[in-house]
Amino acid sequence: MLLSVLILFVSLCGAWTSYSWYCLLLNYLRARKISIPLRVIPISHENLLWMVVDKKIFIPLFERLPSGTGNFTRFNWRGWEFTDKYRSHFEMGDLFMLVTPGRNWLYVCSPDILLDVFQRKSDFPRPLELFEMVNVFGPNLSTTDGPTWQKHRKITASCFNEQNNEIVWSESVVQARDMLRYWSTNSPVNSTADDTRTLSLNVLSSAGFGKSYKFQGHNEESLGNVATSYKESLQTILDNCILLMVLGTRLLSFEYLPNALSATVTFKQYMTEVYENEKRAIAKGKSTGRNLMTSLIRASQENGEPGQQDGGLTESEIYGNIFVFNFAGHDTTAHTLAFAVVLLAASPSVQDWISQELHCVLGDRPTEDWNYVHDFPKLKRCQAVLMETLRLYTPVPIAKSMGKEARQLRIRDRDIMLPENTTAHPKYWGQDSLEWRPSRWINTADSDESLKNETITTPQKGSFVAWSEGVRICPGKKFSQVEFVASIAGLFRDWRVEPLLQKGEDLRMASKRVMELVEKDTGQVLLLQMLHPERAPLTWRKR
Numbered sequence: 001m002l003l004s005v006l007i008l009f010v011s012l013c014g015a016w017t018s019y020s021w022y023c024l025l026l027n028y029l030r031a032r033k034i035s036i037p038l039r040v041i042p043i044s045h046e047n048l049l050w051m052v053v054d055k056k057i058f059i060p061l062f063e064r065l066p067s068g069t070g071n072f073t074r075f076n077w078r079g080w081e082f083t084d085k086y087r088s089h090f091e092m093g094d095l096f097m098l099v100t101p102g103r104n105w106l107y108v109c110s111p112d113i114l115l116d117v118f119q120r121k122s123d124f125p126r127p128l129e130l131f132e133m134v135n136v137f138g139p140n141l142s143t144t145d146g147p148t149w150q151k152h153r154k155i156t157a158s159c160f161n162e163q164n165n166e167i168v169w170s171e172s173v174v175q176a177r178d179m180l181r182y183w184s185t186n187s188p189v190n191s192t193a194d195d196t197r198t199l200s201l202n203v204l205s206s207a208g209f210g211k212s213y214k215f216q217g218h219n220e221e222s223l224g225n226v227a228t229s230y231k232e233s234l235q236t237i238l239d240n241c242i243l244l245m246v247l248g249t250r251l252l253s254f255e256y257l258p259n260a261l262s263a264t265v266t267f268k269q270y271m272t273e274v275y276e277n278e279k280r281a282i283a284k285g286k287s288t289g290r291n292l293m294t295s296l297i298r299a300s301q302e303n304g305e306p307g308q309q310d311g312g313l314t315e316s317e318i319y320g321n322i323f324v325f326n327f328a329g330h331d332t333t334a335h336t337l338a339f340a341v342v343l344l345a346a347s348p349s350v351q352d353w354i355s356q357e358l359h360c361v362l363g364d365r366p367t368e369d370w371n372y373v374h375d376f377p378k379l380k381r382c383q384a385v386l387m388e389t390l391r392l393y394t395p396v397p398i399a400k401s402m403g404k405e406a407r408q409l410r411i412r413d414r415d416i417m418l419p420e421n422t423t424a425h426p427k428y429w430g431q432d433s434l435e436w437r438p439s440r441w442i443n444t445a446d447s448d449e450s451l452k453n454e455t456i457t458t459p460q461k462g463s464f465v466a467w468s469e470g471v472r473i474c475p476g477k478k479f480s481q482v483e484f485v486a487s488i489a490g491l492f493r494d495w496r497v498e499p500l501l502q503k504g505e506d507l508r509m510a511s512k513r514v515m516e517l518v519e520k521d522t523g524q525v526l527l528l529q530m531l532h533p534e535r536a537p538l539t540w541r542k543r
Contacts, residue, residue, distance in 0.1 A: 020042070020043075020101040021042075021101070023101040023102070024040070024042065024099065024100065024101040027099050027100065027101065027103065027104050028040060028099045030104065031097050031099050031104050034097075036092075036093075036095050036096060036097060037092035037093065037095075037096040037097070038096070038097050038098075038099055039071045039075055039096065039097070039098050039099070040071065040098075040099045041071055041072060041075050041076040041098060041099070041100055042072065042076070042100075042101070043076055043100070043101070044100040044101050044102030044103070045076075045078065045100065045102070045105070046102050046103075046130070047102070051078060054076065054077040054078060075098055078524045079523050079524025079528065081107075081397065082393075082522060082523070082524070082528060085434060086109070088107065089107070089109045094108065094109050094110040094113065095107065095108055095109075095110070095113070110462075111460045111461060111462030111463040112462065113409060113462070114462035114463075114465065114469070115461050115462035115469070116409060117409070118462065118465075118468075118469040118470035118472075119470055120407075121470060121471050121472070123407050124401065124407065125145055125401055126142075126145065126399070126401065126472060127399055127401035128143055128144075128145055128401075130399060131143050134323070134324055134327060135320065136320070136323055137268065137271075137316065137319035137320045137322070137323045138314070138315075138316030138317050138318070138319045138320030138321075138323075139152075139316070139317050139320050140152065140317065140320035140321040140323070140324040141153060141156055141321055141324055141475070142324050142328070143320070151303075151311075151313070152313065152317070152321065153471075153475070154303070155296065155299045155300055155303055155312065155313055156296065156299075156321055156475055157475050158295070158299045159292050159295040159296050159299060160292075160475050160476055160478065160479055161295075162373075163290050164207055164290065164291070164292060164295065164479070165372060165478055165479065165482050166372045166373075167206060167207045167290075167291065168203060168206075168207045168479055168482045168483050168486070169370075169372035169376060169482050169486045170372070171202065171203050171206040171207060171212065172199075172203050172482065172483045172486035172487050172490070173367050173370055173486045173487075173489070173490050174215075174367070175199045175202050175203060175215050175487070175490075176199065176486065176487040176488075176489070176490025176491050177367050177490050178214065178215035179195055179196075179198075179199055179215050179217070179490075179491070180490060180491050180495060180540070182195070182215065182217035182220070183195070183217075183538075183540050184495065184540045184541075184542075186217060186219065187538075187539045187540060188500040188537035188538060188539050189537060189538045189539070189540070190533075190534040190535075190536075190537040190538075191217065191218030191219070191534070192338050192341055192342060192533055192536075192538060193334070193335070193338040193529070193530060193533040193534075194218045195217055195218055196334045196335075196337040196338045196341070197330070197331065197334040198215060198216065198217075198218075199215065199334070199337070199487065200329070200330050200331070200333045200334035200337070200483070201231070201234065201235055201238070201330060201334075202215060202231075203333075203483050204234075204325075204326055204329055204330060205230070205231055205234070206291070207291060207292060207479070208291055208292040208293060208322065208325060208326065209230065209270075209274065209291055209292070209293050210289040210291040210293075210294070211230060211231065213231055229266070230266070230267065230270045232263070233263035233264070233266035233267040233270070234263075234267055234326060236263035237263055237264055237267055237323075237326075238326065238327065238330050238331070240263075268319065271293070271318075271319050271322060272315075274293050274294070274297075275293075275297060275315060275318065275319075278293075278294045278297040278298065279297065279301070282297070282298060282301055292322070292325055293318075293322055296313070296318055296321060296322065297318060299312075300312035300313040300317075300318060325476065328474070328476065329476050329479065329480065331395070331526070331527050331529070332395045332396065332480065332527060333480050333483055333484060335393075335395055335527055335528070335529040335530075336386065336389055336390060336393065336395060336480075336484065337484060337487055337488075338529075338530065338533060339389050339393045339518070339530065340385055340386070340389045340484075340488065341491070341497065341538070342514060342518055342530070342533065342536050342538070343389065343436050343515075343518060344385070344492070344497060345497040345498055345499050345511075345514060345536070345538050346499060346510075346511040346512075346514040346515045346518075347436070347511070348496070348498070348507070348511070350385070350438055350439075351492060351496050351497070353381060353438075353439065354381045354382055354385060354438075354488065354492055355492055355493065355496070355543065356381075356451070357378075357379060357380070357381040357382065357451055358379070358382070358489055358492060358493040359493065360451050361375055361378045361379055361451075362375060362489065362493055367490060370486075370489070372482065372486075375489075376482060376485060376486070378452075379485050379489060380442060380454050380455065380456050381438065381439075381442060381454070382484075382485045382488045382489060383441075383456055383481065383485055384438040384439065384440075384441035384442050384456065385438045385488060386481060386484045386485065386488075387438070387441045387456070387464070387466075388436060388437065388438040388440065388441060389436070389438075390464075390466040391464065391466070392434065392436055393522065393528055394466050394528065395527040395528050395529070396527055396528075398465050398468050398469075436515075440457070441456055441457045442454050442455070442456065442457065443455045443456070443457055467480075494542060494543055495540050495541065495542055495543060496540070496541060496543055497538050497539070497540050498510070498538065498539050498541070499511060499513070499514045499536060499537070499538060499539075500537040500538065500539050514536050517535060517536050518530065518536070521533075521535065
C-alpha cells in the first residue's frame, strides 16, 4: 500500500514537472519572436506553493552552491525587483522578458511605453485572475472589467470626495498626536510598524464607517475577544487576509471556527447593519453620515436599480468594494508611513527641512485648529516625503495583461508584437540616484526661494506610477496623501526622532546603520515592507 502511494506521488510529480517544462518551452518559443532580451526561469512567480517556500528555503540553499544558479536565484522569487533595483534594465535595456511556465512577464522602464500601455485600456486590461483573491465579500472595483467596472468606478469615485478628505485629515491629526504621546513616553520605540498599522486602521474606521477609536500603542492593546467588535474583526481580517482569500467567507462562517476566523462573520454583520440603517434613512429623506460606507450606499441608491448594467451596486458589490477599500488602503499607507518615519530618523537634515515648512504653515496653532482646506495644499515638503518614499519603496507593483491576443507596441521607431499571455509589469526606477532625497520633488522659483513659491515636481507621465495611471488610477490616491501628510505634520512639527544609539556609536554612525538596515531588511510579504522594523528602535524628543 505504501509503495503504491509512493509510486502515485512520484508519478504525479513527474507529470507536473513534464507539463511545466512543456509550458515553459511553448512560452519561450513565443517570447523569442519579439527580439528583446529574455531570461528563462523554471518556476512561475504565481505558483502558490513556490510563493510559500521560495525565499525562505530554496533560494538561500541554491545561493550557497559554489557554481551559483544564475537567473534562478536572481529572478525566481517574490520581491526580487527591489533587490535588483535598475541593474536588470542597465544590463538589458528598457525592456526585457522573464519566461516562466505560467506566463511571460515583460518588464518596462520607459515612461513613453508605459504611458502607451496605460492609455490603451482595452489592449492592456488588468489581469483579473491575479486579483480574484480579493473577491471575498463580493465583486468590486479590483475584480471587474468593461461596463461592469465602469459602473463600479463611477459610483465608488463619488465617495472619495473633499468631505471625506476632511474626515481623513482630522482623524489622522488626532491619531498622530496620540501615537506621538505613546512614542514619547515609551522610549525607545521598537513598534513603529505595528503602531502605524493601528493609526491607519483607525483612520479607515473613521472615514470608512464613522467609527472613531482612541489610539492604542503596541503594548497597550486590549486582550478581548477578537471577533466581538467591528474594529477588532476588521483588524483580524486584514491580519489574516491570505487565509481568508484562500478559504473564502463561506468556509469561515461555521461556528466551530476560532474567533480569529469567525471575525469575517462579525464584520459582514456590521456592514449589513449599516447598510440596512442607511437604506431606511434614505427612505425617510435622511442620512446617517458621509463616510465611505454610507456614501457608497447612497450613491448606489441614487444611481438606479441595483444589479442593472446602468444601475446601482448590489448589496454584495457594496460589501466587496468596502473590503477592497480597507484592504488596499490599510497596509499600503501604514508601511509607507513606517518607512518614512525610520528614514527620517536616519536623516536629521530632512527632519529640519520639513519642520521649517510645518512651522511656516501651521505656526504655533494647536492641532485642533489645523485646517484641511487651508493647510494641506501648503504642506508640499511633507508631500515630497511621501512621493520619495513611494519612489523607492512602492508597496504594490503594477501589472497589465495581454489577454489571449497578441498586441503591438512601438519602441524606438519600430513596432514589436507581444505574444499572447504576456503580462506587462512596469517598475520604473528612473535615472536618479537610489538616495532617499525628498527635496528632488520640490521646485523653487529662481527669483524667490520662499516656501510659498515652492511647487511639487510633476514627473514625466509613465515614470511614477505608485497609484497606477490612466483610467485605473487608484480612487483613494488623495485619501492616502491626506492621511500621510496629516500624520507627518502631527509627528514632526514639534518633535524629532533619532535612532537609538548602540555602544560606541554617534548619531552619524547610527543613521548609516539604520539606512543600511532599511535597504537589507526590506522584502515582499503581501506588500513591500520592512521585515524586522523592531531592529531599528527609535527615540523621540522635543525640539
